[in-house]
Amino acid sequence: xxxxxxxxxxxxxxxxxxxxxxxxxxxxxxxxxxxxxxxxxxxxxxxxxxxxxxxxxxxxxxxxxxxxxxxxxxxxxxxxxxxxxxxxxxxxxxxxxxxxxxxxxxxxxxxxxxxxxxxxxxxxxxxxxxxxxxxxxxxxxxxxxxxxxxxxxxxxxxxxxxxxxxxxxxxxxxxxxxxxxxxxxxxxxxxxxxxxxx
Amino acid sequence: xxxxxxxxxxxxxxxxxxxxxxxxxxxxxxxxxxxxxxxxxxxxxxxxxxxxxxxxxxxxxxxxxxxxxxxxxxxxxxxxxxxxxxxxxxxxxxxxxxxxxxxxxxxxxxxxxxxxxxxxxxxxxxxxxxxxxxxxxxxxxxxxxxxxxxxxxxxxxxxxxxxxxxxxxxxx
Numbered sequence: 001x002x003x004x005x006x007x008x009x010x011x012x013x014x015x016x017x018x019x020x021x022x023x024x025x026x027x028x029x030x031x032x033x034x035x036x037x038x039x040x041x042x043x044x045x046x047x048x049x050x051x052x053x054x055x056x057x058x059x060x061x062x063x064x065x066x067x068x069x070x071x072x073x074x075x076x077x078x079x080x081x082x083x084x085x086x087x088x089x090x091x092x093x094x095x096x097x098x099x100x101x102x103x104x105x106x107x108x109x110x111x112x113x114x115x116x117x118x119x120x121x122x123x124x125x126x127x128x129x130x131x132x133x134x135x136x137x138x139x140x141x142x143x144x145x146x147x148x149x150x151x152x153x154x155x156x157x158x159x160x161x162x163x164x165x166x167x168x169x170x171x172x173x174x175x176x177x178x179x180x181x182x183x184x185x186x187x188x189x190x191x192x193x194x195x196x197x198x
Numbered sequence: 199x200x201x202x203x204x205x206x207x208x209x210x211x212x213x214x215x216x217x218x219x220x221x222x223x224x225x226x227x228x229x230x231x232x233x234x235x236x237x238x239x240x241x242x243x244x245x246x247x248x249x250x251x252x253x254x255x256x257x258x259x260x261x262x263x264x265x266x267x268x269x270x271x272x273x274x275x276x277x278x279x280x281x282x283x284x285x286x287x288x289x290x291x292x293x294x295x296x297x298x299x300x301x302x303x304x305x306x307x308x309x310x311x312x313x314x315x316x317x318x319x320x321x322x323x324x325x326x327x328x329x330x331x332x333x334x335x336x337x338x339x340x341x342x343x344x345x346x347x348x349x350x351x352x353x354x355x356x357x358x359x360x361x362x363x364x365x366x367x368x369x370x
Contacts, residue, residue: 004329004357007311011330014221014308102243102267103250103260105343106321109267188271195270195321 053087067145075141082134089127095120095185110196117185125174132170136163199249208245215261218331222262225315225327226269240268255340262333262341266324314363322356329353 057080064072101112140159147155199207212219219240223233243264251260315323321342328338339349 003361008330008332010304010307010311011221011327012332013304014224097271098242098246100243100267100271101247102264103247104267105263105341106266106270106324107343109263109343110270113271191320192270 053084057084069145069148071141071145075138075144078134078138078141082131082138086127086131090124093120093123093127107196110192114189114192114196117189121177121181121185124177128170128173128177132166132173136166139166204245204248207248208241211244211257211261212241215258218258219261219265221331222265222269222324222327224312225323225330226272236269236272239272240265243268256337258333259337259340262328262337266328266341269324270320310364310367314360314367317363318356318359322352322359325349325353326356326360329357 060076060080064076067073095117099116101109104112139162143155143159143162147158150158219237220233223236223240227233227236244261247264251257315326318326325338325342328341333341335346335349335353338344338353339346342349344352
């Protein structure tokens with residue numbers, strides 16, 4: 001007991017800021033300045049993204065504005081809408097360390113962190129699947145009108161190529177995403193799971 | 199809470215709890231840059247959750263939770279720092295203002311204690327540093343989300359391991 005008390009007094013008497021030469025006030029000030037800078041940067045970045053997407057949609061709509069082909073319009077509508085939904089949902093569901101509940105008791109924090117990491121990954125995979133599916137529909141609808149002048153076998157061949165190309169892009173995207181998750185998050189999840197079982 | 203109020207509150211909290219935060223960081227990492235890095239991460243997490251503090255627990259308990267949870271996820275540079283450090287390392291990183299025999303003896307003991315803590319498991323390091331901070335068992339149970347009896351058993355086991363390690367290190 002006395003030994004523990006000795007260790008406690010030794011430990012509590014250790015003033016690391018003076019011993020290690022760390023200036024807490026300066027660190028806090030620099031953090032607040034950085035935080036303000038980051039908030040401004042995030043705002044500018046979101047603004048730039050919104051402008052870029054708006055420009056892209058306007059350009060797409062202008063490029064088909066004089067076409068009198070209903071499937072082109074419907075197809076483009078499906079593509080634009082699914083892209084917008086995909087981007088908005090992606091921003092919402094992506095894993096952010098700022099969303100972690102650091103003030104939870106540690107056991108709950110561990111469970112919550114694991115579920116947030118796994119949840120964001122699974123949600124993305126589902127979202128990506130739905131997005132590619134609608135993209136396939138949109139592009140194929142677009143080609144229904146664009147390929148009207150061609151013979152049916154050729155039209156079917158092009159539809160087949162486009163659909164398969166989209167499938168390859170989907171599989172590749174899913175593969176990269178899984179690999180990235182395994183590299184960036186799985187070690188941390190394994191660590192946390194091991195801790196929760198202790 | 200307005201931003202200036204939040205800034206003021208953060209500064210007050212850091213000023214009051216900085217020593218405790220540093221010591222907990224130190225139980226986890228020992229390199230000065232990493233401690234500063236983790237300290238900043240803790241500050242960010244306190245800032246992000248400041249609005250959510252409703253006073254359901256003591257402010258110190260709330261801060262301890264943020265500190266231990268932030269330390270738990272701080273593993274980016276931790277892996278290469280796992281080697282047990284020696285008194286020589288401490289001397290190299292410190293800038294002592296007092297070189298008296300008493301001061302050096304105290305520093306040596308702290309280095310031995312940290313070396314022993316560093317040999318414990320990740321979660322045990324955090325728990326023992328809370329014990330060394332003088333945090334009560336009920337509060338540790340609240341911070342860790344464990345039952346009081348489980349915390350008691352765990353702490354006894356960690357203390358035994360720590361004392362054994364201190365003994366081994368001083369003999370070896």
